[in-house]
Amino acid sequence: MCNNANPYVPYVATIEDAWFETEGDRCVKTFKVTLDDAAARESWSHQPGQCAMVGILGVGESMFCISCSPTEGDFLRFSIMRAGKNTQALHELEAGDKIMVRGPYGNTFPLDEWKGKQIITIGGGIGQAPLRPIVEYVKANLDQYAGLTMIYGARTSGDLCFKGEFEDMSKSDDLNCHLTIDLEEEGWGYNVGFVPTMLMDVNPSPENAIAITCGPPIMIRFVLENLKKLGFADEQIYTTLENRMKCGFGKCGRCNVGNLYVCKDGPVFSYATLKDIPEAFA
Amino acid sequence: MDILKLSKDKFADFLATLSEQKLYAPQKVGESLRFAPVTENSKVELDMANTTVPPKSIFFPQTETLYSYEMGNTEMQTPREVDEGIVLGARPCDARALVIVDNLFAWDVDDPYYQDQRAKNTVVGLACNKPCVNCFCLSVGGDPASTEGLDVLMTELEDAYVLEPLTEKGQKLCQSVAAVTEQAAAEDQDGAKALHQQAREMITRKIETEGIPEKLPTLWDNSLWQETADSCLGCGVCTFLCPTCHCFDIQDEVEGIEGRRCRMWDSCMFKEYTLHTSGHNPRPTRRERTRNRINHKYSYFVQKFDVIACVGCGRCINSCPVNIDIVEILRQAKEAL
Numbered sequence: 239m240c241n242n243a244n245p246y247v248p249y250v251a252t253i254e255d256a257w258f259e260t261e262g263d264r265c266v267k268t269f270k271v272t273l274d275d276a277a278a279r280e281s282w283s284h285q286p287g288q289c290a291m292v293g294i295l296g297v298g299e300s301m302f303c304i305s306c307s308p309t310e311g312d313f314l315r316f317s318i319m320r321a322g323k324n325t326q327a328l329h330e331l332e333a334g335d336k337i338m339v340r341g342p343y344g345n346t347f348p349l350d351e352w353k354g355k356q357i358i359t360i361g362g363g364i365g366q367a368p369l370r371p372i373v374e375y376v377k378a379n380l381d382q383y384a385g386l387t388m389i390y391g392a393r394t395s396g397d398l399c400f401k402g403e404f405e406d407m408s409k410s411d412d413l414n415c416h417l418t419i420d421l422e423e424e425g426w427g428y429n430v431g432f433v434p435t436m437l438m439d440v441n442p443s444p445e446n447a448i449a450i451t452c453g454p455p456i457m458i459r460f461v462l463e464n465l466k467k468l469g470f471a472d473e474q475i476y477t478t479l480e481n482r483m484k485c486g487f488g489k490c491g492r493c494n495v496g497n498l499y500v501c502k503d504g505p506v507f508s509y510a511t512l513k514d515i516p517e518a519f520a
Numbered sequence: 521m522d523i524l525k526l527s528k529d530k531f532a533d534f535l536a537t538l539s540e541q542k543l544y545a546p547q548k549v550g551e552s553l554r555f556a557p558v559t560e561n562s563k564v565e566l567d568m569a570n571t572t573v574p575p576k577s578i579f580f581p582q583t584e585t586l587y588s589y590e591m592g593n594t595e596m597q598t599p600r601e602v603d604e605g606i607v608l609g610a611r612p613c614d615a616r617a618l619v620i621v622d623n624l625f626a627w628d629v630d631d632p633y634y635q636d637q638r639a640k641n642t643v644v645g646l647a648c649n650k651p652c653v654n655c656f657c658l659s660v661g662g663d664p665a666s667t668e669g670l671d672v673l674m675t676e677l678e679d680a681y682v683l684e685p686l687t688e689k690g691q692k693l694c695q696s697v698a699a700v701t702e703q704a705a706a707e708d709q710d711g712a713k714a715l716h717q718q719a720r721e722m723i724t725r726k727i728e729t730e731g732i733p734e735k736l737p738t739l740w741d742n743s744l745w746q747e748t749a750d751s752c753l754g755c756g757v758c759t760f761l762c763p764t765c766h767c768f769d770i771q772d773e774v775e776g777i778e779g780r781r782c783r784m785w786d787s788c789m790f791k792e793y794t795l796h797t798s799g800h801n802p803r804p805t806r807r808e809r810t811r812n813r814i815n816h817k818y819s820y821f822v823q824k825f826d827v828i829a830c831v832g833c834g835r836c837i838n839s840c841p842v843n844i845d846i847v848e849i850l851r852q853a854k855e856a857l
Contacts, residue, residue: 245629246586246770246781250594295589295596296779298772300797322797336594455800481802482794484770484783487629491767492786492793494812495802496737497820502628516740517812520802 245487248291248299248338249282250274251314255333259317259399266364266399267329268305268317271337282342284308286349286371287478287506290341291486292316297327301483303368303505304342309378314339317367317399343486344505347372347476352448356384360461362433362453363392366399368478368505369452373407380412387442391418391433395426416440434460437468444469450476455519462509472510479504479518495520524683524694525704526674531681533700535564535608538693542605544578544641546571555607566609566676569652570833574614574763575607576621579637580785586633586770588780601636606693608644613657613831615645615669617763623825624766642689645670649715651723654834656847659727662831664719665712675712682712725834727850733822735857736815744852749806751842756787758836758844759813764829767793788813814849 251271259266269292273279284290284304293299300322306315320329331337349372357376359369369390376386388407392398398417407415408428418429418436429436434457442449449470451461458477465475481500484490493500496515498507512518526534535543535558543558546565552572558564587596622638625631648655648664657663667673671690675682682704685694694701739745759765769786772779786793789810794803803809821829830846837845 244587244598244632246632246783247596247598295594295781296591296772296774299770325797338594480796482796484768484786488627489624489629489631489766489768490770490783490786491788491816494816494820496815497823516737517802517808520808 245340246485248293248340249278251337251339253331253333253335253337254313256331259401260397262396264319264321265329266317266319266367268315268399269328269331269337271314271316271339272312273314273339274336279312284314284342285346286375287345287347287368288342289344289486289501289505290314290316290339291343291483292318292328293324293338294327294331295338298324299338299340300324301343301480301486301501303371303478305367305370307371307374307378309375317364317370319364341486343501345503347450347506349375353382354384354446356387356442356447358387358442358447358449359389360433360437360449360451360453361388361390362457363397364399365451365453365457366390367452369450370400372450377407377413384446385412385414387414387416387440389416389418389433389436389440391420391429391431391436393420395419395423414440432460433457434464437461437464442468444471444474448474448476452478459519472513473508475509476506477509477512478506479512523685523704523709524697524701525708526681526683526697526701528679528681530700534697537697537700538606538608540696542603543608544575544605545608555609558608564608566646569650570611570614570648570835571609572835572839573761574617574833574835575610575643576614576617576763576766578605578607578641579618580621580634580766580768583782583784584633585780585782588778591774591777591779599633602640604640604642606642606644609646609674610643610670611648611833612645612664612666612668612670612673613648613655613662613833614763615643616657616662616666617669617831617833618643619669620764620821620825620827620829620831621766623827624821627824642671642693643669644672644674644683644690644693647673647675647712647716648719649676651719652834652838654725654837654845654847655723655832656725656727656834657832658720658723659725659729660828660830660832663716664723665716675715677708677711677715680708682708684712725847727832727847728854729818729828729850731857732850732854733819733828736819736853739853739856740811742853742856744849744856745807745811748844748849749810752789752806752810752844753842754789754791754806754809755841756789757839757841758846759787759789760785761835761839763831763833763835764817788816814846814853818850
């Protein structure tokens with residue numbers, strides 16, 4: 239939970255590195271960030287699935303998933319799509335600039351509970367950002383899991399985030415990496431087709447497996463349908479929700495789906511929980 | 521500590537004594553009656569049904585600085601802690617609302633701004649002798665003389681007030697006004713009790729809440745929400761004036777090089793409240809927003825904190841420009857269950 243005495247006051251952090259993942263109007267830029275204060279760094283502890291408020295004084299702050307695993311080191315990563323006022327301003331920032339961070343917020347993927355299981359991530363577009371920490375965490379603790387399968391797709395090859403990382407993965411025997419894009423492109427050496435279709439082609443067994451999916455709502459809907467077809471039980475399927483947020487710790491009111499707050503009870507939910515909440519996929 | 525009697529001809533002295541601290545009391549501000557700091561020229565109005573704006577505005581101001589900063593600098597200054605103060609003339613329903621909202625602001629993470637105000641202020645309540653036509657506090661766990669959230673309960677008699685201290689803070693306050701008060705006689709105390717009973721009997725509006733918290737969400741697709749939303753203007757007055765509504769927005773305000781990040785009341789009845797940056801809105805119309813407002817008060821909040829987030833003050837009914845009536849909504853809901 240929040241480490242500051244005053245939960246509204248962010249930590250000052252420095253951008254160590256920043257790079258564009260994708261191009262275009264709604265491009266994604268990744269920031270590698272370190273908290274300035276040594277005590278803050280010491281007390282900060284996040285797990286895959288959690289989020290943080292990232293912002294600039296004088297502009298505002300928005301909630302983003304932390305797109306790195308604690309196994310990667312003593313820093314934070316945020317992969318941010320340019321979409322509105324705050325993200326536009328954040329995209330202007332470069333290595334060496336200051337950035338304000340508070341958190342971490344929300345629950346985590348139950349990676350301890352999942353030990354011994356086959357982990358399958360199914361992502362689309364920027365939806366890979368919350369899945370990336372799982373991928374990195376499982377990669378770092380591969381002896382504790384039955385294996386890792388990653389299915390990731392985007393509209394075009396230019397819309398895929400974290401591309402360099404997956405090319406290495408595709409070469410590994412322990413990891414199952416399936417990249418796909420919606421339409422054929424010259425020079426594209428991987429799959430072509432929508433993510434839900436790709437899932438059926440990969441045809442993962444539900445036995446001793448957990449499937450986690452994040453991406454556009456329409457993709458999630460068809461992925462859920464297909465996971466059911468493949469025999470996955472509701473309890474074996476996880477996703478993350480997002481909603482507009484202001485505080486991050488259950489006070490400002492707006493991020494609720496039914497009686498659950500995405501910022502506190504989520505963002506990680508099992509489909510078993512969500513299927514009974516009529517507003518969950520609204 | 522004894523129950524005190526304050527003669528009405530000593531009321532000015534009483535106010536003067538209390539004003540030695542920061543004192544808030546109902547006063548006419550523009551068109552509305554609201555809690556405002558008492559100064560020498562203040563005209564305190566306790567002869568009221570209830571204030572237009574509930575005293576939540578003291579504990580959770582409509583706009584409040586979380587911290588300030590200079591542009592180009594990352595140093596943030598939080599406001600200093602508030603002084604001790606007194607809130608005079610809160611209706612019992614509004615004081616109960618504070619206790620209900622306390623749950624939220626203490627849930628898991630403490631809210632330092634709200635909690636500082638709560639700790640520093642002594643709340644002097646004023647029992648309702650004449651409940652309003654739309655009051656329904658009895659249906660939601662309240663009472664015209666409820667003491668929940670109060671440090672002192674005042675009851676107005678014909679020519680005096682009876683002051684009953686309820687907490688340590690209340691006793692301290694009563695000691696501070698010893699010079700202008702006397703011990704209340706048994707007949708004064710009985711008089712107050714009789715007025716409380718009389719007030720209870722004057723409340724006519726009623727909600728049957730049994731089963732509502734558990735089952736209200738099952739009416740998800742009921743036509744009730746569309747029918748209510750059809751007349752709703754989306755003005756948000758029902759939430760702004762609600763003593764238990766606590767939702768807020770956080771915005772940066774910059775003038776020259778001076779900046780501040782502040783929070784301000786927000787309303788679940790506004791489209792922007794849930795609007796995603798992508799343009800997607802999970803609650804796109806007033807139907808979904810109305811449904812969320814009522815479900816939050818009568819079901820979601822109850823599931824989290826075991827108390828209905830409505831105190832039956834009737835403000836949302838009194839102030840709604842199109843006569844949307846929460847009692848009627850809940851009557852229809854109950855009927856549909």
